[in-house]
Amino acid sequence: MDNNDVVIINLDRPxxxxxxxxxxxxxxxxxxxxxxxxxxxxxxxxxxxxxIVYCGLLSDAREHNEPLKLEDMEHLLDYAEPFQHIVEQVQKAFVAAFGKKEGNGEAIQPERGKKRK
Known part of the structure; x- marks a missing residue:
């Protein structure tokens, strides 16, 4: 995975x-x-x-040897402030995975070269 495609969501931890x-x-x-x-x-x-968030967090949980269950999401999502942060980060992660569609329906790649914190 290209480090420029990493999307961080701040919950109980990044x-x-x-x-x-x-x-x-x-x-x-x-x-x-x-x-x-x-x-x-x-x-x-x-x-x-x-x-949606659960599926996107599974690889992070595996890397940290954390058991993650769907039932955990209600509690984890309570850490996000503001709540809009969840929606924005999910959108960014989908763009990183699939690219963004242009008006003609063709996928364009997410912007590269900028390091994310």
Whole structure:
């Protein structure tokens, strides 16, 4: 993973939010949605947001030898201030994983070369 693509979400500690193949596969299975349905959705209910963040945090939890369960998300997400931070970081992580779509429907890559804190 390119360090410029790392997205940090500040919860109980800074955590890496990443949507690799395994995370996306798990997310689609948990929600029953397709990638296209995610792209067309502008907002999510709280339960869906918990699943989205959970799947994105699994690799960070593995790297830190932490057991992470979906049930933990309600408590972890309470650490985010402001709550908008969660939504913004999820969006950034999806752009890092898939690129951003231009008006013609073609994916463009996230901006590279800037180091994130």
């Amino acid at each position: 955590r890496v939010l990443r949507y690799g193949h395994a995370a996306i596969k798990r997310l689609l299975a948990m929600t029953g949605k397709t990638l296209e349905e995610f792209e067309e959705t502008d907002s999510f209910d709280m339960e869906s947001l918990e699943k």
